[in-house]
Amino acid sequence: MPLDTARRRCAVVGLGARARFFTEALTGPYADRIELAALCDVNAHRMAVHNGWIAADHPGRPPVPAYDAAGFEEMLRRERIGLVVVCGVDRTHDDYIVRALEAGCDVVTEKPMTTDAPRARRILDAQRRTGGQVRVAFNYRYNPVHAAVRETLAAGSIGEIGSVHFEWLLDLRHGADYFRRWHRDKANSGGLMVHKATHHFDLVNWWLGTTPETVFAQGGLFFYGDEAGRRRGLARDYTRAHGSPAADGDPFAVRLADSAVLKALYLDAEAEDGYHRDQNVFGPGVSIEDDMAVLVRYASGATLTYHLTAYAPWEGYRIAFNGSEGRLELLVEESTWTRPDARTDRASAVMHGAAVGDEAGRTELTLRRFWERPREIKAASGEGGHGGGDIRMLADLFGEHGPGAGGHGTGGPGPGAPDALGRAADATDGARSLVTGLAANRSFETGLPVRARDLLDI
Numbered sequence: 001m002p003l004d005t006a007r008r009r010c011a012v013v014g015l016g017a018r019a020r021f022f023t024e025a026l027t028g029p030y031a032d033r034i035e036l037a038a039l040c041d042v043n044a045h046r047m048a049v050h051n052g053w054i055a056a057d058h059p060g061r062p063p064v065p066a067y068d069a070a071g072f073e074e075m076l077r078r079e080r081i082g083l084v085v086v087c088g089v090d091r092t093h094d095d096y097i098v099r100a101l102e103a104g105c106d107v108v109t110e111k112p113m114t115t116d117a118p119r120a121r122r123i124l125d126a127q128r129r130t131g132g133q134v135r136v137a138f139n140y141r142y143n144p145v146h147a148a149v150r151e152t153l154a155a156g157s158i159g160e161i162g163s164v165h166f167e168w169l170l171d172l173r174h175g176a177d178y179f180r181r182w183h184r185d186k187a188n189s190g191g192l193m194v195h196k197a198t199h200h201f202d203l204v205n206w207w208l209g210t211t212p213e214t215v216f217a218q219g220g221l222f223f224y225g226d227e228a229g230r231r232r233g234l235a236r237d238y239t240r241a242h243g244s245p246a247a248d249g250d251p252f253a254v255r256l257a258d259s260a261v262l263k264a265l266y267l268d269a270e271a272e273d274g275y276h277r278d279q280n281v282f283g284p285g286v287s288i289e290d291d292m293a294v295l296v297r298y299a300s301g302a303t304l305t306y307h308l309t310a311y312a313p314w315e316g317y318r319i320a321f322n323g324s325e326g327r328l329e330l331l332v333e334e335s336t337w338t339r340p341d342a343r344t345d346r347a348s349a350v351m352h353g354a355a356v357g358d359e360a361g362r363t364e365l366t367l368r369r370f371w372e373r374p375r376e377i378k379a380a381s382g383e384g385g386h387g388g389g390d391i392r393m394l395a396d397l398f399g400e401h402g403p404g405a406g407g408h409g410t411g412g413p414g415p416g417a418p419d420a421l422g423r424a425a426d427a428t429d430g431a432r433s434l435v436t437g438l439a440a441n442r443s444f445e446t447g448l449p450v451r452a453r454d455l456l457d458i
C-alpha cells in the first residue's frame with residue numbers, strides 16, 4: 001500500500017551539489033505528484049543553502065524542514081515520509097537505504113548504490129525482507145544514444161555479441177575533481193572503479209542483458225597524487241587551494257570563492273564539518289587509482305575490455321561491439337579539450353564544462369554490418385545533464401510510473417505501461433554493476449582474476 005495515497009512525501013538525504021537536481025525536480029515539475037517534505041544532512045549550512053535556492057525559485061514557499069543525520073528516523077516518522085532520495089557520500093548510502101526500507105519507505109539512491117560487498121548484501125537482504133522498492137539513479141541508461149545502442153543490439157543488427165571494447169576518458173577538469181574531493185579516499189567512494197565505472201559496467205550489463213562472471217584488472221595512480229606530482233614537477237606546496245598563494249595560477253586548483261555555488265555549498269559550510277572541497281590533486285592522501293584496465297567475461301560468453309583514464313585532454317568515450325554479423329561503434333565527445341581557465345557558476349558545470357560552448361564535441365553511432373556500407377544511426381539529441389539522461393530519468397522516477405507514484409511492495413515500477421527498454425534499475429542492477437568494480441579493485445590488489453560470485457552472490 002502506498003504510504004500516502006494523495007501526494008507522496010519525500011525526503012532527500014545528502015544536500016550537496018547533486019541534490020539540487022532532485023530538489024529542483026521535486027519543487028518544480030513533479031511538485032504536484034510528490035512533496036519535498038524534509039532534508040537530512042550532517043551539515044545544516046548546506047541544507048540552509050538549498051532552502052535558500054528553493055525560496056528563490058518559489059517565493060512564498062515555506063522552508064523544507066531540515067534534520068540532522070542523527071534525527072533520520074524521527075524525520076521519517078514526523079514528516080510521514082514515503083520516499084527517500086539518498087544522495088550523500090557513497091559510503092553512507094547503504095545505511096540510509098536500509099533504514100528507510102525498514103521504516104516502510106521506498107528509496108531512490110544515487111549511484112554507486114554502495115561501496116563494498118557486505119553493504120550491498122545488507123541492501124539486497126533489506127529489500128527482500130521489506131518488499132520496498134530500491135531504484136538506482138543510473139541516468140546514463142536514459143541518454144537517447146544509449147537507448148539507440150540497446151535497441152540496435154536487441155534487434156539483432158550485429159548478431160550475437162562476442163566482445164565489447166570500451167574506453168572512457170575523464171578530462172583534466174572533471175577527472176581531477178575526484179582527487180580534490182572526498183572521492184580521493186577509497187573508503188568513501190570505492191575508487192573510480194566503483195564511483196565512476198559503476199555507470200559503465202551497468203550500461204554493459206544492460207546493453208548485453210547479461211551478468212559479469214570473471215574480472216581481471218590492473219590499475220594504479222599514474223598522474224595525480226604527491227609522488228607522481230613531484231616526479232613531473234606538477235606538485236605545488238599547498239593542502240587546499242583557498243587562501244594558499246602556492247595555488248595561484250595552478251590549472252588543477254578549483255577556486256571555491258570564485259563560484260557563488262561552490263562558495264555557498266562548501267567554503268561557507270566548512271566551519272561545521274571541516275570538509276575541504278578544493279584539496280591539492282598532487283597532495284598526499286590519495287588512495288584511488290587514475291588509470292585502470294579491466295577485462296571481464298560475462299555469463300553470455302562475451303568479453304569486455306574496458307579502460308578508464310582520469311587525466312585525459314578531452315572527455316568522452318568510445319565503445320565498439322563486435323558481433324557475429326557486424327560491429328556497432330559509438331563515439332561521444334563530451335568535450336574536445338580542457339580549458340585551463342573554465343569558470344562557471346554551476347557546480348556541475350565546473351566539472352563538466354557544460355557552460356563552455358567551444359569545447360562541445362560530437363556523437364556518432366555507426367552500424368557496420370558485414371558486407372554493407374557503414375550506416376549512421378541518429379538518436380534524439382540529449383538536452384540537459386548527462387546527454388539528456390537526467391530529465392528522462394526524472395520522468396521515470398517521479399512521473400506517473402515511478403516509485404514516487406506509490407506502489408510500495410510491488411518490487412517493480414508503479415502502475416502503468418512498463419518501459420520497453422527496461423531502464424528502471426533496481427537493487428540487483430546496482431549490485432551487479434558494483435560487483436565488476438569491486439572485483440577489479442580486488443584484482444588490482446592481488447594481480448589475479450576474481451570470480452564475481454566469490455565477492456557477492458547476487
Ligand SMILES: NC(=O)c1ccc[n+]([C@@H]2O[C@H](COP(=O)([O-])OP(=O)(O)OC[C@H]3O[C@@H](n4cnc5c(N)ncnc54)[C@H](O)[C@@H]3O)[C@@H](O)[C@H]2O)c1
Binds near residue numbers: 015195
Ligand atoms: N548520477 C550522476 O550522474 C551523479 C552526479 C553527481 C553525483 N552523483 C552522486 O551523488 C552523491 C552526492 O554527490 P555530490 O557530488 O552531491 O557530493 P557532495 O560532496 O556535494 O555532497 C555530499 C553531501 O552528503 C552530506 N553527507 C556526508 N556525510 C553524510 C551523512 N553521514 N549523512 C547525511 N549526509 C551526509 C554532505 O554534508 C554533503 O552535503 C554521490 O553518491 C555521487 O556519486 C551522481
